Every structure is written in C-alpha cells, then in structure tokens.
Amino acid sequence: MIKPLLAVQNGKPVFVTRPPEFEPGFNRSDSMSMLDSDTDWPVVIEYLVQFQPKPNTLANYLKEVERFALWLIHEKQKPISAVNRADWLAYLDFIKSPPATWCSTKARKFQKDGITLNTGWRPFEIRTVHEPLATKSIDVDDDPQLVTGLSENSQALAKRIIESMFTFLVVAGHLNANPAMSPRTRNRSSATKKSFSERTISDELVDYTIDILFHAQKHAGSEREAFGYLRAKYIIQLLVGTGLRLSEAAGHTYGDISIRGERWFLDIVGKGDKPRSIELFDDVIAVMKEFRLAVGCSSPTPLYLDAMKLVPGKNVNKAISGRRIIQIIRESFDLACKAKLAEAEAVACAGDKGKLLRDASYLEKASAHWLRHAHASYFLKHSGQNLKATMSRLGHADVGTTMIYIHDD
Incomplete structure (x- = not known):
C-alpha cells in the first residue's frame, strides 16, 4: 500500500x-x-x-x-x-x-x-x-x-x-x-554562469579603485571633497566585504551591529522583510572603526543603539539613498577607469597595454551590484562551497540564485 x-x-x-x-x-x-x-x-x-x-x-x-x-x-x-x-x-x-x-x-x-x-x-x-x-x-x-x-x-x-x-x-x-x-538545460545553465562571470569584479580591481580613491582623498582641494573620497572608499569596502544589497546598506545603522566578544554581527532586515544576521570579517571591522574615527565619532566601536547610519551623509545620523550610493560607486569606478587608461597611454609594451585596457573596460562597465557578486563568490569559495551558509548570508530565497556563484575552477 x-x-x-x-x-x-x-x-x-x-x-x-x-x-x-x-x-x-x-x-x-x-x-x-x-x-x-x-x-x-x-x-x-x-x-x-x-x-x-x-x-x-x-x-x-x-x-x-x-x-x-x-x-x-x-x-x-x-x-x-x-x-x-x-x-x-x-x-x-x-x-x-x-x-x-x-x-x-x-x-x-x-x-x-x-x-x-x-x-x-x-x-x-x-x-x-x-x-x-x-x-x-x-x-x-x-x-x-x-x-x-x-x-x-x-x-x-x-x-x-x-x-x-x-x-x-x-x-x-x-x-x-x-x-x-537535458543538454539544452546544461547549455542554458552554462550561459547563466558565463553571464554572471562577466558581471563581477576582481579583488585586484577593487584594491586598485581603493588606492585611487585614497590618493584622491590625500590631494583633495577641500574638506568636503576629501570626505567624499573617504566615504566612497568606505562604501566599496563595506559592500564587497559584506555582500549587502544597496537598500540594506542604506537602511541600517551602527546600532544594528551586535558585538559578542571579539565578533561583530550585523542584524539585517532584508528583501521581503526577512531578518538575517551576518558575521563581519576582521578587515570590514577595521574599515568601520577607521571610518567612524575619520568622521568624528568618539568611539571606533559602535555604541548601544548607535544612531550613526551605516552609509551616512556629512551628518552621520542621516542616511543617503540607494540611488546616491549607486552614483558614488559609479563615479569611483570611472575615476579608476581613467587612471587605467592613462597608464595604458604611458606604456610601450603591447602586452602590458592590452591588460591595462582590458582592466579599464571592466571598470567602465562595473556597477554597485558587481560588489555583491564579488562577495558572494569569495564567501562561497572560502566556506568550502557551503551553499546553505552562502544562501543565508546573502538573504537568497532560492538556492538556484546562490548556485550561479559556483565557478568551475
């Protein structure tokens, strides 16, 4: 029966x-x-x-x-x-x-x-x-x-x-x-992965963009301009280090961080009002502490119910919009792209010039969401291909979405 x-x-x-x-x-x-x-x-x-x-x-x-x-x-x-x-x-x-x-x-x-x-x-x-x-x-x-x-x-x-x-x-x-x-499905799956692999950014280009922003900050003509570069650098490091959606980055405060011993956790209400908690890596914690001190906070460590926005304006208790975050990241990649093109103009070796131009082409097309892709690939790889942990960290509702971050290599 x-x-x-x-x-x-x-x-x-x-x-x-x-x-x-x-x-x-x-x-x-x-x-x-x-x-x-x-x-x-x-x-x-x-x-x-x-x-x-x-x-x-x-x-x-x-x-x-x-x-x-x-x-x-x-x-x-x-x-x-x-x-x-x-x-x-x-x-x-x-x-x-x-x-x-x-x-x-x-x-x-x-x-x-x-x-x-x-x-x-x-x-x-x-x-x-x-x-x-x-x-x-x-x-x-x-x-x-x-x-x-x-x-x-x-x-x-x-x-x-x-x-x-x-x-x-x-x-x-x-x-x-x-x-x-079926073979047709396999081809479609491969095409999806290929499409994804062309919409992410390498660690090398992220680091390069950060270096360009740091240099621009040091040579800024005003305090306001210097703050802009400082915040742009922080935003990129925050997003690539956490995989947050733009709406999540714009909608949370430092008061949403809970600290347990030496470990920091960001408590998020994400897409579909689904709560999740992600542990922050040591390098992200260091970036946060540095940014807080740079913008005049008395404590590098978040306080209880800290009102400072995760991505603040000049007034740290006032958030900027997701649209403004997109604009800041686009301007940052444009700055890095121009620097790569200038380097390409200055070199004589065809091989070196080709790599620099290819890097510039990625920076020209890069978007804020590429930083989330980059974090997802990094976390999945370093978690031993742990789908459940990666799915939870990114706030995915469907494992199929998480699967696109698995690389054949």
Whole structure:
C-alpha cells in the first residue's frame, strides 16, 4: 500500500513514514559532500528546508518530491543516487497517466486527529475535465471526463522541481551528475554562469579603485571633497566585504551591529522583510572603526543603539539613498577607469597595454551590484562551497540564485 512519505509539521518538512534503505547508487559522489548525511533520503529534507520561509512554495515542492520518492520506492526499488536518464524519462511518462492504485479523490494525509495517517490518501488526485465550450455541440449534455494524470502545466512544474533537486544535490557534492538535466538545460545553465562571470569584479580591481580613491582623498582641494573620497572608499569596502544589497546598506545603522566578544554581527532586515544576521570579517571591522574615527565619532566601536547610519551623509545620523550610493560607486569606478587608461597611454609594451585596457573596460562597465557578486563568490569559495551558509548570508530565497556563484575552477 502506498502511504504518505513526507509532510510539513510545525513549519518543517519531515518524513512521516520511514523510507526503505538502499545501497548507494552508481551516481553517488565520492567527493566531500556539503550535506549532513551519508545516505540518500535525509538529503531530500535538506533540499526542502530552504523553502521553509515560504509555506506555499514548500508545500508545492514537497508534494512533487514526495511523488518522485514514492515512485522510486514502489516502482523502481532504488535510491535517488541510482536514478539514470532512462528512469527520469520513465517518470515523466508515469505522471502523465499514473495507474488507478496511485490515485484517489482529494483526501487529506492525516485523519482528523492530525496524527493517524489516512489510508485513503494517494499521491495523485482524480480530477474531472470538461470538454471545452468551443468544441462542444450546443445540444449535447456536458459529461465530464475523469482523469488521473497531471495537467501539462503541472507536469512542467514537477519536472522543474525535481530537476532543481538534482541540481542542488550535484552542487552540494552528494551526486556526480544530474540525470534530469537535458543538454539544452546544461547549455542554458552554462550561459547563466558565463553571464554572471562577466558581471563581477576582481579583488585586484577593487584594491586598485581603493588606492585611487585614497590618493584622491590625500590631494583633495577641500574638506568636503576629501570626505567624499573617504566615504566612497568606505562604501566599496563595506559592500564587497559584506555582500549587502544597496537598500540594506542604506537602511541600517551602527546600532544594528551586535558585538559578542571579539565578533561583530550585523542584524539585517532584508528583501521581503526577512531578518538575517551576518558575521563581519576582521578587515570590514577595521574599515568601520577607521571610518567612524575619520568622521568624528568618539568611539571606533559602535555604541548601544548607535544612531550613526551605516552609509551616512556629512551628518552621520542621516542616511543617503540607494540611488546616491549607486552614483558614488559609479563615479569611483570611472575615476579608476581613467587612471587605467592613462597608464595604458604611458606604456610601450603591447602586452602590458592590452591588460591595462582590458582592466579599464571592466571598470567602465562595473556597477554597485558587481560588489555583491564579488562577495558572494569569495564567501562561497572560502566556506568550502557551503551553499546553505552562502544562501543565508546573502538573504537568497532560492538556492538556484546562490548556485550561479559556483565557478568551475
């Protein structure tokens, strides 16, 4: 008998019946996995956990993952790590018209007590389909047809969700390959990564821009001008060191920093009003302390309920807008670009000139969001490709967004 396998309880995805244990399949990776399990079934939960902040999304994803897992158990008697391309294509055919034993009228997973499993539940619902009015004779009674398979839209959703699960397991190091990914999808994924790789900025060019701003600050003609360069330098170091969105940088204060011993944490309310806390690196802490003293704060360390804005105006208790931050960063990269072009004019070696011109072309196109990309790539690499930690730090709602920061090298 087919019983419910997964459910959401207290907002979390859990197994409600124990799945059978299988030997690891041919597709199981021998490399270090970023997930907390040595077997296949618990990683299903790890995939679903990322959708907890969105209950409706979690429910939809859990339903499709459960169907696929039950199909593996009852029809194939194999684990996720043993699924091949033929299995995947067979599953796509299966969901078009599952057998009657897999279907029931709409039924809850649990009895009224919320604990006892409902023996009448099945993975697929029997639904009724009416003939379209455009094809129906006016003098013929409407006789609805009972169907058991998923609609075309539901099939596409199921395909997308399971493909996403396999991608997650491959990226996390649990599987070697994605049997659900078609060659066309692979090409699209590669194109996305290539597009991303061309919209980030190297550490070398960030450091170069900081040096240019420091030099401009030293030779500024007025105190106001010097403050502008000082703040521009600070903004770039802050964004590349934290990965904050512009709205987050503009909307928080130093009072949002909590200090635990030697460790600093920035408590953020981000996109969609989702709270998160990120630990600040030592170099970011040093930059913050230096900036606070430079703008006249009495303490390099944030005070309790400190009113100073994270990205302030000349009045440190007044924030500047995200649009103004974009403008400041654009002006900073333009300044660095002009410096690179001047260096290119001064060199005779074609090879050196080519590199300088290429650097200048990146600086000409660089934007504020490139700093977030740069931080994401750095953090993912230095966290040992820890997707969950990177996703949490950046405030991503979908692991697919985080995955684009994984480089093939």
